[in-house]
Amino acid sequence: MLDFRIDEERCIQCGECVLECPAGVIAMDAYPEMTNEAGCFQCQHCLAVCPTAAVSILGKDPDASAELKGNLPDPAHLATLIKGRRAVRRYRDKDLAPELIDHLLEVSCHAPTGVNARSVLFTVVRERGVMNRLREHLMDRLAKAKDGGGLPEGLAGKYLGWTVSAWQEKGTDILFRGAPHLLITSAPADAPCPVQDTHIALTTFQLLAHAHGIGTVWDGICMMALGVCPEVVGKLGIPENHTLGYAIAFGEPAVEYQRTVQRGPALVNVVKW
Numbered sequence: 001m002l003d004f005r006i007d008e009e010r011c012i013q014c015g016e017c018v019l020e021c022p023a024g025v026i027a028m029d030a031y032p033e034m035t036n037e038a039g040c041f042q043c044q045h046c047l048a049v050c051p052t053a054a055v056s057i058l059g060k061d062p063d064a065s066a067e068l069k070g071n072l073p074d075p076a077h078l079a080t081l082i083k084g085r086r087a088v089r090r091y092r093d094k095d096l097a098p099e100l101i102d103h104l105l106e107v108s109c110h111a112p113t114g115v116n117a118r119s120v121l122f123t124v125v126r127e128r129g130v131m132n133r134l135r136e137h138l139m140d141r142l143a144k145a146k147d148g149g150g151l152p153e154g155l156a157g158k159y160l161g162w163t164v165s166a167w168q169e170k171g172t173d174i175l176f177r178g179a180p181h182l183l184i185t186s187a188p189a190d191a192p193c194p195v196q197d198t199h200i201a202l203t204t205f206q207l208l209a210h211a212h213g214i215g216t217v218w219d220g221i222c223m224m225a226l227g228v229c230p231e232v233v234g235k236l237g238i239p240e241n242h243t244l245g246y247a248i249a250f251g252e253p254a255v256e257y258q259r260t261v262q263r264g265p266a267l268v269n270v271v272k273w
């Protein structure tokens with residue numbers, strides 16, 4: 001089932017895979033052996049840690065993995081990416097290349113998930129034609145809800161009311177900020193950590209997107225709109241048994257930021273025991 005294999009010509013019997021296995025299911029005999037297939041949670045740490053690329057699991061060829069040495073971003077650039085990422089609210093009316101969207105999603109599914117569940121579903125709007133129809137539909141539904149007194153009390157109702165009037169009066173899109181694409185993450189409600197997994201996946205997507213010069217904005221207004229129009233969630237193809245994570249609108253930015261903002265200091269609580 002797991003297809004755990006050791007290339008005995010390469011294996012130097014260092015025991016790193018045995019030490020690394022978080023489930024403790026690899027033991028060293030003459031060579032490392034899988035002792036409990038059902039206990040393995042398929043994290044591939046054994047493949048990742050092996051200094052001689054001798055371990056294969058799940059049919060994966062270790063030589064097909066990217067080498068880490070010499071291929072990692074330097075910390076200063078990564079810090080600038082984190083500090084330089086902005087909530088983008090101006091977009092070009094242009095689809096991103098489908099291959100780029102595929103790449104962003106393919107890398108984002110490497111984000112960590114509780115107990116390595118890997119059950120996050122990426123629901124994506126890949127074309128702005130689809131986005132335009134979704135926008136029209138939601139704006140129409142929200143306008144009707146507003147007229148019929150069907151918007152929620154409090155902040156959500158206030159923001160959604162503002163979204164409807166900006167659209168009707170000025171054609172300004174507060175719902176998706178004019179973005180051509182949308183990503184919503186969800187995960188089965190019975191996954192070990194559905195909420196955390198979906199948010200981590202989006203954060204991962206967002207940082208990689210910005211590294212490619214793609215703009216993103218976390219879309220709380222879209223989440224509020226889906227709360228008012230729950231039938232849309234099903235129409236988007238999100239399974240009923242899924243917990244919704246969050247939405248991010250994205251696309252080619254029509255704005256260029258020149259510098260980082262200045263925040264901090266971080267709110268830190270040092271534990272003294």
Ligand SMILES: Cc1cc2nc3c(=O)[nH]c(=O)nc-3n(C[C@H](O)[C@H](O)[C@H](O)COP(=O)(O)O)c2cc1C
Nearest residue numbers: 085086087088089174177217218219220221222246
């Ligand atoms: C959970 C969450 C929901 C958000 N919802 C919206 C939104 O609906 N519309 C919007 O324009 N910005 C939204 N934002 C963006 C925040 O307003 C933005 O991150 C914040 O003002 C800081 O700006 P920065 O992201 O450029 O650092 C949201 C951010 C988060 C984290």
